[in-house]
Structures are given as C-alpha cells and as structure tokens.
Amino acid sequence: MISQNKLAVTFIALLLSNLLFSQQQSHLDAVLKQKAQQYKEQPYFYKAQQFFIAKNWDSTLVYSMKQLALRNNNEIADYCHYFRGFSFKNKGLNEEGRKEFETITKNFRFNYKVSLYLGEIALEEGNYQKAIAYFKEIDKLPQTGHYDFKKGVVYHNIGLSYLHLNNFKDADHYLSEGFSLLQAEKDTVSLIGAYMSIANLYYEQYKDDMAIPYFKKAYDFSKKTNNPQLKMNTALNMAVVAENNKDFTNALIYRKEYENWRDSLNDQNKIWAIADLEKKFMVTQKEKEIDILEAENKLKIAERNGFFYSSVLLLILFGTGIYFYRQKSKTNKIILSQKNELDELNAAKDQLFSIVSHDLRSSVNALKNSNNKLLTSLEKKEYNELDKLLHHNNSIANSSYNLLDNLLHWALMQTKQFYFHKESVHLHSIVQQVAYNYTPLMTDKNIHFENQVPKSIFVFADQSSLKIVLRNLLDNAIKFTREKDHITITATISDDYCTLIVADSGIGIKKEFLEYLNSETDTVSKKGNHEKTGTGLGMQLCRSMIKKNDGQFHIESEENKGTVVRIQLQKVKKNE
Structure with missing residues (x-):
C-alpha cells in the first residue's frame, strides 16, 4: 500500500517539474533571435538557435557542438551549453544534461533557468537534498525581477523533496504554500498535482481521513483535463484507497480505468x-x-x-x-x-x-x-x-x-536539414524580387517579361523555398527561350488556393521527357536544342519543395510552342 503511494508521489514530482516552463517561453525565444542576429557571422550558432526554438533536439546538439569546436566568447559558449543541456534533458539523458548545465558560467543571463533544470534533474534522480538547494536558490531571487516560471510549482517541488525525505513538517509548509499560489493562478493541471501531493503527505502519516478528500478532488479535477497521465495516476490512487477500505467493487472500477489509461500511454x-x-x-x-x-x-x-x-x-x-x-x-x-x-x-x-x-x-x-x-x-x-x-x-x-546550388538544396531536403517556416507571403513582391536578379539575362536575350500577379494575393508558404522554386523556373525559362520571345508570370485564385502560372514561348519539351519531369520519383538528364543540358534535378527539387509547402506542381509543354508550369499554393484567408 505504502509503496504504491510513494510511486504516485514520485510520478507527480516529475510531472510538475516539467510544467515549469510550459507556459512562458516567448521571452527566451525573443532573446535567442536577437543573439542570432548579433552573432550572425557564426552560422553554426544561428542554426543551433533555430533548431532549439523548433524543438529539434538532435539537430540542436549537432550544430551547438560544431559551434563549441570553434573559438568562442563566454556568452556564445554559455548559450551553446544551455542548448545542449536542455536538449539532453528533453531526450531523457539527465547525466549528460547535468554536465552541460554545470559548465555554464555564473554570468549567464538565464542562470536561474539553469538552477531550475538542475533542480529538476536532481529530483528525477532521487538526489532530494541537492534538489532542495537548487530550488531554494530560485526562491531567493529578487521579487522585482521578471522570471518566466511559476513560483507555486517551485514550492511544490521543494515540498515533494521534503516528502521523499520523510520531513513531513517542511513538506506540509511548502506544499501548502505552493497549493495557495497554484490555486490563485487557476492552473487546473498543476492543481491536480498539488491535490495528489498533499493527499500523499497525509497518507504517508496514516491520516487517511484527511488524505482521501484530496485524492477525490484530484480525481474529479482530472476529468476536466485532456492529460491521460493525470487521469491514470488519479484513478490508481482512488483504487488503492478503495481497496484499503474493502470497497472491492469500486476498486475494480478504478483499477480498470487506471489500466485503460496506462495501456493508451504505454501500449502494454x-x-x-x-x-x-x-x-x-x-x-x-x-x-x-x-x-x-x-x-x-x-x-x-x-x-x-x-x-x-x-x-x-x-x-x-x-x-x-x-x-x-x-x-x-x-x-x-x-x-x-x-x-x-x-x-x-x-x-x-x-x-x-x-x-x-x-x-x-x-x-x-x-x-x-x-x-x-x-x-x-x-x-x-x-x-x-x-x-x-x-x-x-x-x-x-x-x-x-545553379546545378551545384540545386544539388545542395536537394541534399538538405533528403537529410531533413532544410528549415521550413510557413507564413503569409506577398506573392507579387516575391516574384518581383526574383525576376529583378534575372533582368540582365533577359535583357541580353531581348526577352519580354511580365509580372501579372495581382498585388492583393497572399499565400501561406515558406518564403525561402518559394524563392528557390521561382529561381529555377525563371532560369529554365530564360535558358530555353529564344531571343525576342516572352515570359509571363500570372496567378489565379479559388476559394482556398492560389495557382501561380509561369509561362514561356520557348522551345518547349519533348513528350517523352515531359513524362519524366511530371514523374514523382525519377531523376533524369536531357539534351535539348543548342546543346543546352540539364539533369532534371531542378524540377525534382521544385516538386519536393512545393509538396513540403502542401501544394501541387505540374508542367505542361509542347515542343516549339513553349512551356507552362502551374504551382498550387494555400491562399491566406482574410480572417487569418
């Protein structure tokens, strides 16, 4: 009976420690973006902070290590060690995370976060005295500062540490303080953990009459959440209570509920x-x-x-x-x-x-x-x-x-290192920017170019990949268009989509090669008129990037009559 109670206490300790920064990360993200601009000459640091914000822990570890291999000042080194410590901790590698956090200097801007994470790691590893020391450092922070954590959760974890040490007096004090703060914040998930911890405190002291109402409140509150972990834990506690009271019918009901939630989480x-x-x-x-x-x-x-x-x-x-x-x-x-x-x-x-x-x-x-x-x-x-x-x-x-540039982007796509960030993009401006870089080539061949994309259209896409696609299409259009021909870029809209059309009056594409270009998997080479050569890699890259943007890509062409490329993208709605 007692061992089951202690199991529940340990689990809730880990759960609430993970809530410390679940609500307020925007301040840190904003600072990281500023630092990336400040140290933009350090490409590995820039990529590491991008992957950190995107929660891609493996890539964060790779690029932060590459940055640490260079000569860095203390600030860059501190941020890289912080990236690595946080990534290791989220991957469940607490020992490696602790080593990285302990390497950070005392001048680090977010040093209080380091103490919080070290406290969490100590709590998870059962080093309760050390966890208390770290959490009490946080409690001593000046009241006037702006910190992105919940003090009620910090008090709760201090109380849990004392509870594990069987120091019931201090555990009661800190758990009560934490409960009061969490209740004021009306945080349902944290309150459930607080109810269960206080219940376990009384249960460990054999004060069943005081413990059972808190177990019941935690169970009732868990019904209002979508957190299966809390539902499982509260059901287990109620089952244990019912069994001890010889209420085997309800005990069986709670046990079955607990087993159902456990199976949904662990696939047992x-x-x-x-x-x-x-x-x-x-x-x-x-x-x-x-x-x-x-x-x-x-x-x-x-x-x-x-x-x-x-x-x-x-x-x-x-x-x-x-x-x-x-x-x-x-x-x-x-x-x-x-x-x-x-x-x-x-x-x-x-x-x-x-x-x-x-x-x-x-x-x-x-x-x-x-x-x-x-x-x-x-x-x-x-x-x-x-x-x-x-x-x-x-x-x-x-x-x-262009061939090498396409090969680089293709390799990044294949290794899933190409960073996509979809946002609202003004389509006319993007086309105008890309076309500006090709103006000398079009002037040299006396090609007439028109950007007929309506200025009112906004699409939801990744700006960088869209520019790469447009550069490839314009480059091909210029390469395979004769002198004094024309290139036109237009766009049409429907309810939810925008279709971007790139048309030229060039030499066109042979039917058999067009089938290869419209294929989803083939990479081919060709030789057209005037010994112009290509691998088909650019078109495959365009197709992959448009697919990554949740769009569609199709080529229409007839030999000696020109080529039309149609790209379907998501349109940004007015209310968005």
Whole structure:
C-alpha cells in the first residue's frame, strides 16, 4: 500500500517539474533571435538557435557542438551549453544534461533557468537534498525581477523533496504554500498535482481521513483535463484507497480505468492487464466461497482452484504468445520497408551523382576549351571574339553554379536539414524580387517579361523555398527561350488556393521527357536544342519543395510552342 503511494508521489514530482516552463517561453525565444542576429557571422550558432526554438533536439546538439569546436566568447559558449543541456534533458539523458548545465558560467543571463533544470534533474534522480538547494536558490531571487516560471510549482517541488525525505513538517509548509499560489493562478493541471501531493503527505502519516478528500478532488479535477497521465495516476490512487477500505467493487472500477489509461500511454499488453485484474477479483470471491463451503466439500474446492489457476496460466501464456508474435511481425515489416526505402534512395543517389558528375565534367571541359580560345583571341587582340567568349564562359559558370546550388538544396531536403517556416507571403513582391536578379539575362536575350500577379494575393508558404522554386523556373525559362520571345508570370485564385502560372514561348519539351519531369520519383538528364543540358534535378527539387509547402506542381509543354508550369499554393484567408 505504502509503496504504491510513494510511486504516485514520485510520478507527480516529475510531472510538475516539467510544467515549469510550459507556459512562458516567448521571452527566451525573443532573446535567442536577437543573439542570432548579433552573432550572425557564426552560422553554426544561428542554426543551433533555430533548431532549439523548433524543438529539434538532435539537430540542436549537432550544430551547438560544431559551434563549441570553434573559438568562442563566454556568452556564445554559455548559450551553446544551455542548448545542449536542455536538449539532453528533453531526450531523457539527465547525466549528460547535468554536465552541460554545470559548465555554464555564473554570468549567464538565464542562470536561474539553469538552477531550475538542475533542480529538476536532481529530483528525477532521487538526489532530494541537492534538489532542495537548487530550488531554494530560485526562491531567493529578487521579487522585482521578471522570471518566466511559476513560483507555486517551485514550492511544490521543494515540498515533494521534503516528502521523499520523510520531513513531513517542511513538506506540509511548502506544499501548502505552493497549493495557495497554484490555486490563485487557476492552473487546473498543476492543481491536480498539488491535490495528489498533499493527499500523499497525509497518507504517508496514516491520516487517511484527511488524505482521501484530496485524492477525490484530484480525481474529479482530472476529468476536466485532456492529460491521460493525470487521469491514470488519479484513478490508481482512488483504487488503492478503495481497496484499503474493502470497497472491492469500486476498486475494480478504478483499477480498470487506471489500466485503460496506462495501456493508451504505454501500449502494454491489455490481455495481461485484464487477466491480472480478473484473477485478483476472482481469488477474493473464491476465498469467500471456500470459507462457506470448506466444511462441505474440500475436494471440490481444490479442483475448482486447480482449474482456475490453470485457466489463468493458459490465458497468460496465450496472450504473451500473441503479443510477441505481433511485435515480431511488426518489426519485420518495418525492417523490410526501411530496406526497400534505402535501396530506392541508394539507386536515386547513384543515378543522380552519375548525371551530375557527367554534366559538371562537360561544363568544366567546355569552360577549359573556351578559356584556350580566350587566350588565343587575347593574343590576337580580337576583341569582338573576346566579348562573345566571356559571355559564353559566364553562361557556363552560371549553369554549373545553379546545378551545384540545386544539388545542395536537394541534399538538405533528403537529410531533413532544410528549415521550413510557413507564413503569409506577398506573392507579387516575391516574384518581383526574383525576376529583378534575372533582368540582365533577359535583357541580353531581348526577352519580354511580365509580372501579372495581382498585388492583393497572399499565400501561406515558406518564403525561402518559394524563392528557390521561382529561381529555377525563371532560369529554365530564360535558358530555353529564344531571343525576342516572352515570359509571363500570372496567378489565379479559388476559394482556398492560389495557382501561380509561369509561362514561356520557348522551345518547349519533348513528350517523352515531359513524362519524366511530371514523374514523382525519377531523376533524369536531357539534351535539348543548342546543346543546352540539364539533369532534371531542378524540377525534382521544385516538386519536393512545393509538396513540403502542401501544394501541387505540374508542367505542361509542347515542343516549339513553349512551356507552362502551374504551382498550387494555400491562399491566406482574410480572417487569418
């Protein structure tokens, strides 16, 4: 009985410690964004803070470690150690998190957060004296400061630490203080934890009459929340109380409720849980029957007991066999699926590298031959030829740069390191910005360009990836459009979507190659007119980025009649 109570106390201690910063993180996030701008020359620090705010703990650990490998001032080092300590703690690696937090200097701006986290780690590891010391440091902070934590939760955790140490007097004081503060804040989830902790305090002292009302309040309050962990814990406490009061009917109800919540959280074997509960209940019933019928028929009672235990054992064995069989089947399916995906990715990677290396070699060879001609023309002072060759070299360099840039973005997409942040984007301005960079190329080919996107349209998309898509489409349109042709970008809107249309009157795309470009998985290479080359990587990158933005991407083209690319994006509604 007491061991179950202590289990409940330990669980609630961990739960409320995790609520310390659940409500107010905006202040820290704002400061981190300022620091990222202040140290924008440190790319690893910038990425580490972005991934930290996005709660991507693995990437945060990678980039903070890369930053720490460089020469840093104390402030950057403190922030990087804070990122790592918080990430380790959220991944359940308390020992590594504690080492990182203890490395932070006393001049760190958010040093009080470090003390709070060290207190949480000590509480989770059962080092209660150390936890009290850390939490009391927080209690001594000046009242005039602005701190993003709940003091009621801090008092609650101090009280829990004293409760674990069987110091009931101090536990009563701090738990009561914490309860008063949490009640004033009307925080339902924290109040449930406070009710349960006070109940356990009285229960540990065998003051059942005082404890049971608090258990009951915690149970009733948990019905108003969506937190299955609290529902499970309160149901367990009520079951223990009912069992001690010999109220086995209600005890069974609470036990079943507890088991249901536990199974929903931990995916445990439900057959074992129900069988165990039925066993306990039936054993109790059989013991009563034995007391009544013992004098009449001891042999029959022994047979019944033997049959009962055999049935339970068979049920347990059967349930365990089914569970392990399903787990093995599930694991085999996952392994097979991952193997197939890996084979597909390796095939795509090998094909892509083969194509890219071939095109890069061709570009470098063309640049080498052109440079030889350039030297010859320079010696002969043929300035007209020099001008043509320089423009030709520039075209080759731009093509190679675009190929490498697309390859970089493709690699970031494949490794899930490309950061997406969807927001409201003014479509006309984005098109105008991207087109401005291509004005010299369009002027050189005497191409007529029109931005006909209505200025009233806003789309919900990631701005950086949308610019990459537009750059690829404009670059292709200019490359495969003849002199004095035209390029037009327009947009149409429907109820929930906006369709961006990029159209050119260029050489178009052959039917068989168009099928490849509209394919979801193929990466191909092609040679069109005038020996212009491409890998198809740019279009695949565009398709992937538009899909990441919850949009659709489709190409329409006819040879010698131009190309039309349609991009469907989510429209920003007026009320948003």
